[in-house]
Amino acid sequence: MTNTPKTIAVIGAGMAGLTCAAQLAEAGYAPVLFDKGRGPGGRMAARRAEVGGETVSFDHGAQVLTAETPEFAAQLSAWEAAGAAALWPAAGEGAYVGTPGMNGPIRVMAQALDVRWGVRIEKLQRDGDVWLLGHDGGEARFDHVICAIPAEQASVLLSDAAPEYADKAKGIISTPCWALMAAFDAALDLPDTVEGNETDAVHWAARNSAKPQRAGPECWVIHASADFSRQILEHSKDGAANALLDAFAQQTGVSLPDPIHTAAHRWLYASPQVGEDAVRHLWNADAAIGVCGDWLHGPRAENAFLSGRALAAAILY
Numbered sequence: 001m002t003n004t005p006k007t008i009a010v011i012g013a014g015m016a017g018l019t020c021a022a023q024l025a026e027a028g029y030a031p032v033l034f035d036k037g038r039g040p041g042g043r044m045a046a047r048r049a050e051v052g053g054e055t056v057s058f059d060h061g062a063q064v065l066t067a068e069t070p071e072f073a074a075q076l077s078a079w080e081a082a083g084a085a086a087l088w089p090a091a092g093e094g095a096y097v098g099t100p101g102m103n104g105p106i107r108v109m110a111q112a113l114d115v116r117w118g119v120r121i122e123k124l125q126r127d128g129d130v131w132l133l134g135h136d137g138g139e140a141r142f143d144h145v146i147c148a149i150p151a152e153q154a155s156v157l158l159s160d161a162a163p164e165y166a167d168k169a170k171g172i173i174s175t176p177c178w179a180l181m182a183a184f185d186a187a188l189d190l191p192d193t194v195e196g197n198e199t200d201a202v203h204w205a206a207r208n209s210a211k212p213q214r215a216g217p218e219c220w221v222i223h224a225s226a227d228f229s230r231q232i233l234e235h236s237k238d239g240a241a242n243a244l245l246d247a248f249a250q251q252t253g254v255s256l257p258d259p260i261h262t263a264a265h266r267w268l269y270a271s272p273q274v275g276e277d278a279v280r281h282l283w284n285a286d287a288a289i290g291v292c293g294d295w296l297h298g299p300r301a302e303n304a305f306l307s308g309r310a311l312a313a314a315i316l317y
């Protein structure tokens, strides 16, 4: 470790920010993470709901974790050993899900670190030799800063602090995804996962209640395709839920019973369209600012993990 910084802040405690922070902590740093969310998840979130007197949890963001690299495969095994992930063969060979919810791995990483939940960083500026982070509860100063938030949000936060990085983020377009969480009082006559083809309105649906360590009634998560999500982008939550239920029934040919619970969530920046010039991470040692996230590498959790690791390696070099 060269020039050990006194303090280091990570903005965003999703897969990328936490992975980076974990590596830095292992090397002796004491990173402080800030996340606007109320709890661990980011786009690997799980949403609780009361259904028929029971508390159930829906994975309304990322659905499965798969590894294309030995690094992520080893990490998945480590999370499995820690009880934070399990194989789910219904989604294919080698497909994992977080346990007891998709945010299991995020929760485990966050527990080992200093994460300040519910803090949205609204201002980032250089103040002499340090970085000034502004939020609605005040200000904080750090020697180094890492930005680990989606491209559309990074482009705004970095516009004064690191205009070149902000421009790079501005060049990324993320596709939206409307997600429907629905529960029924009877099992649907469908396999545990349903995949749409390129022209279908429903891109993916999964029987959430069939995933390992989920209990309770028949629960489904249904994701609209990017095209269909754009078509219904400005619908109300109820309107989007109805549109997705109709599309799902039509696509599967199943006559759906009336759901006993529905909730819809709109992911405006679900999936970044990453170009050929993906760089994995950004790091400016002189200015002590770095950037990581799936938008620098690819639209999957594994890419966010690899981006976070690459940035940590660059800082520790």
Ligand SMILES: Cc1cc2nc3c(=O)[nH]c(=O)nc-3n(C[C@H](O)[C@H](O)[C@H](O)COP(=O)(O)OP(=O)(O)OC[C@H]3O[C@@H](n4cnc5c(N)ncnc54)[C@H](O)[C@@H]3O)c2cc1C
Pocket: 011, 012, 013, 014, 015, 016, 017, 034, 035, 036, 037, 041, 042, 043, 044, 060, 061, 062, 063, 064, 065, 066, 119, 120, 121, 122, 148, 149, 150, 153, 157, 177, 179, 223, 267, 269, 270, 271, 292, 293, 294, 295, 298, 299, 300, 301, 302, 304
């Ligand atoms: C609907 C959907 C389905 C998906 N399906 C899959 C899948 O099946 N498999 C897969 O591998 N991947 C999937 N993904 C992608 C995967 O979830 C992401 O690639 C990964 O979670 C990105 O991690 P990240 O750390 O880069 O970003 P995020 O998870 O978005 O984390 C960024 C964090 O920054 C916080 N934040 C943002 N702005 C601020 C601010 N100003 N101040 C403080 N905090 C801030 C947010 O609250 C968030 O927690 C899916 C994503 C979505 C939305």
